[in-house]
Amino acid sequence: VTGLFAQGGITIVGGLNMGNIKYNDSDVADLVDISIKMGLSVSAENMVGPLKVGGAFVQRGTKSSIEIAGVKVEGSNTYNYLSGYALYPYAIQEGLSAFGGLQTGFFLSGSGEIEGESYDFDSDDIGLDYGLLLGVDYMLNTNMGIRASYYLGLADVIKDADSDLNLKNRGIGISLLYSL
Numbered sequence: 430v431t432g433l434f435a436q437g438g439i440t441i442v443g444g445l446n447m448g449n450i451k452y453n454d455s456d457v458a459d460l461v462d463i464s465i466k467m468g469l470s471v472s473a474e475n476m477v478g479p480l481k482v483g484g485a486f487v488q489r490g491t492k493s494s495i496e497i498a499g500v501k502v503e504g505s506n507t508y509n510y511l512s513g514y515a516l517y518p519y520a521i522q523e524g525l526s527a528f529g530g531l532q533t534g535f536f537l538s539g540s541g542e543i544e545g546e547s548y549d550f551d552s553d554d555i556g557l558d559y560g561l562l563l564g565v566d567y568m569l570n571t572n573m574g575i576r577a578s579y580y581l582g583l584a585d586v587i588k589d590a591d592s593d594l595n596l597k598n599r600g601i602g603i604s605l606l607y608s609l
Contacts (some may be wrong), residue, residue, distance in 0.1 A: 439475050442576060445603025446470040448489040450586070450596040454466060459594075466505055470602055472512075480530070481516040487534060489558070489580075489598045490578055504543035508555060508586065508598070510534030512600040524568040532580065534558035556588040558598055574606035 445467040452461065466489025474481050490507040516530035535557060539550035564578030582598035 438609045439473050439606045440606055441465075442470070442472045442483070442485075442604045442606050444470055444576070444601050444602060446488055446580075446602050448491060448598060448600040450491045450493075451582075451599055452596050453585070454593045460495055462494045464492045464494075465508065465601075466492045467472045468507065468600075470604060471503065472514075474514075474537075479517065481514075481518055481528065483514050483516075485512040485514065486537075489534075489582075489600055502544060505543060506539065506541040506550075508539040508558075509537045510558055510560075511537050512579070515545060516562060518566070520564075521572070523573075527565050528568075529561065529563045529564075531559060531563040553589060555586060557584060558582055558586065559584045560598065564602070568606070572608045574608075576602065576604040576606055578602040578604070590596075 474483030512534040514532040515555030536555040560582040568574035583593035
């Protein structure tokens with residue numbers, strides 16, 4: 430089991446983030462149909478003591494639609510974050526480990542689209558994102574592996590919005606691992 434963590438050096442992690450949002454207000458959530466928006470996630474991590482510590486570029490977001498007066502309006506949002514994380518890995522068996530920890534994301538940029546009209550988010554609009562990151566790593570050999578993860582955002586995404594009208598990020602990640 431100790432061989433699982435004896436890799437040493439930096440691990441590059443890259444893959445897809447399937448993001449969506451959770452509205453704080455159930456009345457709003459009932460009106461808006463939310464679906465997954467694909468994004469990228471690229472990170473580098475290293476073991477620091479018992480923790481995997483890393484930095485990442487993560488795209489989060491959502492697709493949504495709402496019906497107003499019989500007219501269906503569709504849109505999507507993309508939020509780009511520079512994130513840092515600390516994960517505690519737990520070896521299950523040789524080559525397989527589970528992890529849990531915290532991730533914090535600083536908003537870099539973002540955009541949205543409603544019915545073909547696009548717009549950009551101002552950095553003052555989107556707040557600090559933080560939440561729990563849980564998942565599993567399966568090493569195919571000593572250098573390559575696969576990661577499946579779930580992100581549970583705990584922070585309201587939009588700065589200065591009423592908490593009842595705000596939303597939190599969620600996401601499922603599928604990534605490849607490569608240890609240098």
